[in-house]
Structures are given as structure tokens and as C-alpha cells.
Amino acid sequence: MTSIRPPAVAGTFYPDDPSELSAMIHYFLSQADDSLPAPKAVIVPHAGYIYSGPIAASAYAPLKKAADQIKRVVLIGPSHRVAFEGLAVSSADQFVTPLGAIPIDKQAVEAILHLPFVHLLDQAHSLEHSLEVQLPFLQSVLNDFKLVPIVAGDASAEQVSTVLEILWGKSETLIVISSDLSHYHDYFTAQQMDQNTSQLIESLHYEQLDFDSACGRVPVTGLLRYARQHGLKPKTIDLRNSGDTAGDKNRVVGYGAYVINQTTSEYSA
Known part of the structure; x- marks a missing residue:
């Protein structure tokens, strides 16, 4: 019998009606610049869609041009x-959203389960929204793909980058890192903090990031460590907060969209 991980935050973080959900995502994508090259890796926010959806769409829109190429998404x-402690994978065969089921890449999961810090831990996945909110976007911009869902607990940048070394692949694999930025500061303080975080991300100074910089610091630092080791450079393509989208400016959450592009050789592989 097929084991599924059903949606946990449909109807709260995003619409549970498929038509409404699809329309919302396509509106966000239509407002984003899709002229950039399709990235190899992205960092995207994971709040409710009315708050962070437009920023996430900035990173997802360029992926439409690689919809036929991308067959696997590593989502952390x-x-x-x-x-x-460590990183958690799921025993599910499929992750389901209102837009349908996404098959899990079991072979890829097995490829990292031998690592001592990777655990089969369904409890970490069952209610976790940081992965789930990315799935309808992925379903909207890609065609047929398999998912490698990973929840990061108390883990190091080295541990995350080790997983990325195994799963990075070529143009068939997309890396998605889910993270918001600063939390619950006033608008102008958040702007300053998030601009500083973006500078640290672009300069690959991941050791200087803390949990006040980004709630997804663990997967973000792992990606940046991998990027530094392989001569890759992140680029900020959107930087806003909830005061810019659907909230007031007294107590905001920061959202950034960042991309790392592939090399020409990866595109031709």
C-alpha cells in the first residue's frame, strides 16, 4: 500500500481549494521576472502565501524554462x-498537496541514509510547513519530478553540505532551501538586518549567520558551504518583508529569494 504524507497546512498557509491555490500561485508567478536563467539552487521563504508568496515566486518563475529538465528536487x-539532531528523511512514498501527489525519490533517500546524522523520522515531517509550502510552487513550475524531502534539526553546515555533495547532480536536480529571514522586528530594523543577511549570503560568509538572521540557518549555511567549496555565487533577486506584502510595519518577518546558477557544462549534460 502506498504511504503518503498528507498536507498539514492547506487551508491555513495556502488555499486548500485546488483552483484557488493554482490561481494564487499563477498570479504570483505572473508578477515575477522570469527572464533570469533557470537556477541550480534557490533559497525561498516559507510563510503564509499572502505574506511570502510573491517573494518565493521571484525564485520559482525562472524555473519554468527548465520544467522538462528538472526531474528531482532536493528540498531542505x-x-x-x-x-x-541531524537531518530527517521520510518513509512516505508520496507527499500530497491539493494539486496532487509528488513521488519520493527512494533511491536518493537511500543514498544518504547511511550517513550517521541522517535519520528516518516521520514525526519531523508530519506537521512541518517549511517543506510543504514549497510543494505547490514546484508543482506549478515543473513537470514530472521526484522529491527528496529533508527536515533539518540541530545539524551543522558540514553535515548539510555532505548531503548536497551526494545529491547535487547535474541539470536534472534542483536544490531548494526553505528559510525566512528576521522575525518580529519593526519594518526598518528588519530591512537593515535582512540587507546585512543578504550581504553575508552573497559573500558566502555563512559562519556569521545566526538564527536571528534566518530561521533556516542550518540548511542555508550548508548550501553556502557547498557553494564556497565549489566556486558558486549566490545572488539576491528579491528582498521584502511582511510589511511590504500583507502585514503592518510594526512587527514584520523578512523574506528573501536567492539563486545559484548552474554552469554551462551542467546545462549541456
Whole structure:
């Protein structure tokens, strides 16, 4: 019998009606610049769509041009509900959203399960929104793909980058890192903090990031460590906060969209 991970935050973080959800995502995508090259890796926010959806769309829109190429998505986000050490994968065969089911790349999961810090931990996935909110966007911009869902607990940048070394692949693989930025500061303080975080991300100074910089610091630092080791450079393509989208300016959450582009050789592989 097929084992599924059903949606946990449909109807709260995003619409649970498929038509409404699809329309919302396509509106966000239509407002984004899709002229950039399709990235190899992205960092995208994971709040409710009315708050962070437009910023996430900035990173997802360029991926439409690689819809036929990308066959696997490695998705890593922080754990909000379950405390554990290392990284957690799922035993599910499919992750389901209102837009349909996404098959899990079991072979890729097996390829990292031998690592001592990677655990099969369904509890970390069952209610986690940092991965789930990315799925309808991925379903909207890609065609047929398999998912490698990873929840990051108390893990190091080295551990995350080790997983990325195994799963990075070529043009068939997209890396998605889920993270918001600063939390619950006033608008102008958040702007300053998030601009500083973006500079650290672009300069690959991941050791200087903390949990006040980004709630997904663990997966973000792992990606940046990998990028530094392989001569890749992140680029900020959107930087806003909830005061710019759907909230007031007294207590905001920051959202950034960042891309790392592939090399020409990867595109031709």
C-alpha cells in the first residue's frame, strides 16, 4: 500500500481549494521576472502565501524554462515542531498537496541514509510547513519530478553540505532551501538586518549567520558551504518583508529569494 504524507497546512498557509491555490500561485508567478536563467539552487521563504508568496515566486518563475529538465528536487527546510539532531528523511512514498501527489525519490533517500546524522523520522515531517509550502510552487513550475524531502534539526553546515555533495547532480536536480529571514522586528530594523543577511549570503560568509538572521540557518549555511567549496555565487533577486506584502510595519518577518546558477557544462549534460 502506498504511504503518503498528507498536507498539514492547506487551508491555513495556502488555499486548500485546488483552483484557488493554482490561481494564487499563477498570479504570483505572473508578477515575477522570469527572464533570469533557470537556477541550480534557490533559497525561498516559507510563510503564509499572502505574506511570502510573491517573494518565493521571484525564485520559482525562472524555473519554468527548465520544467522538462528538472526531474528531482532536493528540498531542505528547518524543523519548527520537533527537536532532533541531524537531518530527517521520510518513509512516505508520496507527499500530497491539493494539486496532487509528488513521488519520493527512494533511491536518493537511500543514498544518504547511511550517513550517521541522517535519520528516518516521520514525526519531523508530519506537521512541518517549511517543506510543504514549497510543494505547490514546484508543482506549478515543473513537470514530472521526484522529491527528496529533508527536515533539518540541530545539524551543522558540514553535515548539510555532505548531503548536497551526494545529491547535487547535474541539470536534472534542483536544490531548494526553505528559510525566512528576521522575525518580529519593526519594518526598518528588519530591512537593515535582512540587507546585512543578504550581504553575508552573497559573500558566502555563512559562519556569521545566526538564527536571528534566518530561521533556516542550518540548511542555508550548508548550501553556502557547498557553494564556497565549489566556486558558486549566490545572488539576491528579491528582498521584502511582511510589511511590504500583507502585514503592518510594526512587527514584520523578512523574506528573501536567492539563486545559484548552474554552469554551462551542467546545462549541456
